[in-house]
Amino acid sequence: MITRRSLLGGLAAGAATASGIALSGRALGASAPAARSAAGMPLHLVNDSGAYANSSVRIYIVGNDGTQQVHVTPDGTLRPVALADNGPDGYTDYAIPLAASGTTTLQLPQMSGRIYTALGGKLRFKAVEDGNGKAALAYPAGWVPSDPNFDVLHDCAEFTYNSGGMYCNTTMVDMFSVPLAIELTGAKEQTTGTLKDGARAKVFSDVKAAEGFDRLVIGDKRVIAPGHGLDSGLFAEDYFAPALDEAWSVYAGRDLTVTTDAGTFTGRVAGGKLSFTGPTGTVSFDKPSTRDVLFCDGTLAAPNDGTRGPLAAVLGAALNRSTLTSQPRQPGTDPAAFYQQRLTHHYAKAMHAATRDGKAYGFAFDDVAGFASYIEDGAPKEITLTLTPF
Template identity: 35%
Template sequence: MSTLNFALKNQTGSNTVYAYITGQAIDNNNALFLLQADGKTAYYPTSPSATQTALAQDCAIPLGASGSTKTVTIPHIAGGRLWFVRDAKLTFYLNPGPALVEPSSSNPSDANYNLYWDFCEFTWNSSQLYVNITFVDFVSLPIALTLTNTSGTSKSVQGLPSDGLATICTALKTQNSKDSAGWDKLIVTTNGNNLRAVSPNTGITLDNTLFKTYYDSYVDQVWSKYTDTALTVNTQGSAGDVTAKVSNGKLTFSTGSISYDQPSTADIFSNSSGAFAVSGDATKDAITARLAAAFNRSTLLTDTNQPNGETVANYYQDAVTNHYSRICHATTSDNRGYAFPYDDVAPTDGADQSGSVYDPNPQLLTVTVGGASSSNSTNKSVNQGDTTTPSQGTQKKSRFAGLKKVMQKLSRKR
């Protein structure tokens, strides 16, 4: 099978919703790919002579009135994104390469900045279809996934309810009233209405004074704890368990010459800078993923075995934690959704946090934008944190840990 159908459902309440599909065409030498407005014709842009060149084809796929479903057909795609925008169209540009200039949630001068848009991510190759919802950059339009395979079995990610953005924004304000850390500054509005809630990493891009020293006290406590106590990290790969202690100011592992300086708050929220920069060493990068996840979830003071000593009930319990991630998970209908780049890290055979579905034999992917008509968050304590173990998703996640970052690299060409 060289093509696959996606069913795109408009549940937004608006009769003007468009979808865009972008990525790299695996069967066409990984050429830059966009799907045209008819939902079936491929568009392979050529390299323009200048930056910020308009697309030569219309790639805005109309979904029809609210309640409608539009079926589109795609080839094998790597680093794919499925974009949705409400009440307008998105603007994409081409740079020489060709490289696609995508809408930005961190550049106020971007043509799309004040529009209501969002996206999910996917890769479909000869091995499987992998799809996830994402809150790594921001939250705006609710997106849900249902993947049905050729045997008729379906897997779902419920995503945010229709009032999810409002719930998240309220919870961010409540958290900020408790610690004055700046969580309310993650809320972006237009004409007095909530437009999106951005992640701390995006927030720092918009305001480099935000969260400067937020994690400092927690990191100091972690370094103190592991001066005398051994930390065990299961790489969930060929290196197995590795142990570490703090020596001469560095968290030093017993395997090879792997060590870490104390990460900054920016390192923790980005998962990719300073102490947590990608090294190219498979074992170190596996350790980095698990350390970064543990810092975002604030489990290093309570669990000396990462990630296998953790339970979902222990996530986000420290006062210093990634409250944006906590709130996003608590607001989704099944507690699942990528809220930081290594949110696919989980205990072996543990509960999925990343909001992903995957199958080697996909038949149909249904993607719903707009969310359920009412929120179940009234039965949760979003402001205090919800620690209910998700009822769905118990697949081993080690083979996907860090896949988010790979997909970002593939799909964010400028």
């Protein structure tokens, strides 16, 4: 199965960060590849926000086609990103306007990327050179006050569409602002991301009321994820320290078992490390930091190796859901047991409580045990992205 983490591998490999640094891409210039109309499928864009007219909504489809950074034009053409796309203001204008009324339909080419929605203003994507002199895009970073898009209400959904099918999700891993839902039609009908009535306001109020999370709420514009809050000085860098100390103490005296596709691993803490033995070998983890937990990175980084990666994902999910100490058999599969501790990931808790199906991407390992707002289809026919009521 393609998860969000693997789904975005191609996108992340070619996308620039907010600081304009890209990891890879293809040099674009006088010999840049020509635009092409790739085989695609219908993408329907529906504005049911109730707060913004179609004329105030703009869509941006950006990502990677496997060889280079690309964007989609209103007629469904896949174009490579080029430095010459920056206008007099220093930014590209890749906006796709909605139809004057009703549903907007265009062809979505095969690619891996994001569908951004911007309400009330345009987003500023800047075409930049990476360290190798290749073209890439600096994406919006709504959690950074100095970002040129900070004052624009915006959000995104993520997808990979290729010969194997469509893999897509709504995401709150970085922030939450615009309620979005995805409907995927193919071998079956699937929907995810739909919020309960009034849930956007409840997410804002619930996060603001949670001890230590209040500064993550940026007016009525967005709620930023605690990892980004930590990096901005808005969230305690040692928030999870007591829970991590407790877990390392508990499993110094008893076994922790984790079951993955590779089999069952048994872990104990010794010498400060949580070490597992299982059917594919031994894996050890240093005690993670709060930042490691929130970003599912650092000590908890999950390589696509079939062993360490899945173990890291299960540990990260259990720590974010506050079940690691209470459930010595992981992964936990009962959502009623998640987020029950005072010291928990209240942002992810609020996001899951807000959705009709109880699924959300509140942190990067939220796909563990199937609790992410993610759907896929091997024979997709059409996809609909809806701006749902505020």
